[in-house]
Amino acid sequence: MPSLIDLMLEGRETEQHAPWPRAVVDVSVWNFAVSELAHSRWSLLGLWGEPSAVHMAIIDGWTAEIAVISLDCPDRVYPSVGLHHPPALRLERAIHDLFGLTAQGLPDTRCWLDHDQWGVRFPLAERRDAPKAAPYRFLTADGHGMHQIAVGPVHAGIIEPGHFRFTASGETVVRLEQRLGYTHKGIEGLMAGTSLERAAQLAGRVSGDSTVAYAYAFSRAAEAALQLVVPDRAAWLRALLAELERLANHLGDIGAICNDASFSLIHAHCSVLRESVLRASHAAFGHRLLRDIIVPGGVTRDLDAGGTDAIQAALDNIRQRFPALVELYDSTASLQDRTVDTGVLTAALARQYAAGGTIGRASGRSFDARRALAYPPYDSLHFEIPMLNEGDVNARIWIRVREVEQSLALIEQILSRLPQGSLGTHAAHRRESREGMAVVEGFRGDVLVWLRLRDGLIERCHLRDPSWFQWPLLEAVIENNIAADFPLCNKSFNCSYSGQDL
């Protein structure tokens, strides 16, 4: 089996790309990489466009080697990845909508982000002359007694907008088709040509629940490009922020999943615990969701004794109250009746899509960027990566429960070993083009950021939410479940709309 290094040797490696290599390859090497993806020897980490090039990030799951290969496409066409490796389908549709690049052989050529409302086609391309997009046609399902249920984009709950088209036979869902893109804000377009500060602010607003993870990934990518080394104290504070975000979100999700099975008691108690984390975050860092604290070069806020005490008090409170809720979940048969064997994601699909986060880890894929890529300070912290194989709603709850426990332990380690030192470092101005990439484990999974700086400004930045490789799996798991279990399945996935739509 060839290694990713061999692949690099086949291409023309770019020198200014860090920390992983990037090589410009020809069509045959591109196609070879696609076939390796299709045979599950490598996993797709990201696929994004530029006006006349496409880039593909690949990870070797065994060795955690990462590489980026790029294909120039002056004729605005490239061989489709999605044709052989379905996880790339939506990414290729998005590349077409933004850049007008055509994936040759792409089985699904419908628009994805473009809803024919922008007043412009291919907004990030150099040439924008193009015919109007064709009307959107949903997939069909024929058969006796089939009926459709259309939901959204405005949903009944307080959630983000998206459209779900169910085809059901009686109660049973035969097909779910998602249509997303409603919250597309053109963030990658807004970033082009802006300063690092403004781009970092935008990165922190890609997905509100992952504001730390995005600022973290963006900053690490910028630092990789500029060859900046972040001071120890800042690196440790970043991990503290990331774990607080994970803790708050997992607590919220555990409660919300139970609430979707109409078990509001756990929801009420988990909401209280989540609130205690947000209040501690506010006391320690001045913002409940910890927004705009991680910036390229370091962090903007230090942690003082008062902040440490507030966080420690929240941890003590959770350690005291959370076990009773877990016990309640574990001993309530009527609740488990809803979650066990519901919405099963097979290990094969999780592996094929390289599904990250709790979704992957509940279906036998143990990848966690904190461990696999071991970026500091996680290389010197002790933690376990919980993993289950059942792949149902119940397993996804248990992974979250275990990760809450791991985050509590991680935060305690960070608080007790937090190094002294400065909070940040500044970059020397560099005129030449520099590229950087980072993968950071958010609460939802691995967030990827790739960017190219020129003369201190962002030339191109791509942010890939973990949801890109999770949303399609939700379509698969709901099949043959009853429509009433969809909220349960959906909440146990908790994919991001805004992160995907960007």
Add this chain to the structure above:
Amino acid sequence: MRKLLFESLFRRPFTELPPLPDDAAVTELATAVGRAARRRLGRSLSIREIDAGSCNGCELEIHALNNAYYDIERLGLKFVASPRHADVLMVTGPVTRNMREALETTYHATPNPKWVVAVGDCGRDGGCFAGSYAVVGGVAEVIPVDLHIPGCPPTPTAMLRGLLALLERVDAGAVAP
């Protein structure tokens, strides 16, 4: 479960005193709410939340309004599932071009009298997303807005203050000429 419920009986509630209504919001609303409203609604408002393109940050904090600390329902405010049941639309986000039509449709599906509260810095003028090819701008670009609650995202307390100011006006509308 019994033990958990039993403990809750004796523990002091988490719920905190509501904040005072926001003065600025009261002024902004002075013209918005009439006496007819009070007659019809009493001191109670049903809220329908619409994400018109936000990053989801505002939604997280709107969710928090339902937790035991803020317990929004004790104040006569509750979230409902359909615009047909709503008196107030709480709208977040810069309105994206892809959400514009859905926002308009939802607004028209809400019966009169109705009020629109734009939540967050993006809801006011598009925030940091203003100027994008994919963004219309603030909520007021698409539907009439009665109250803005600033913040990125606004804290639950800031949202409560704004909503209480709205309630106060609905209430005062009954006695004021």
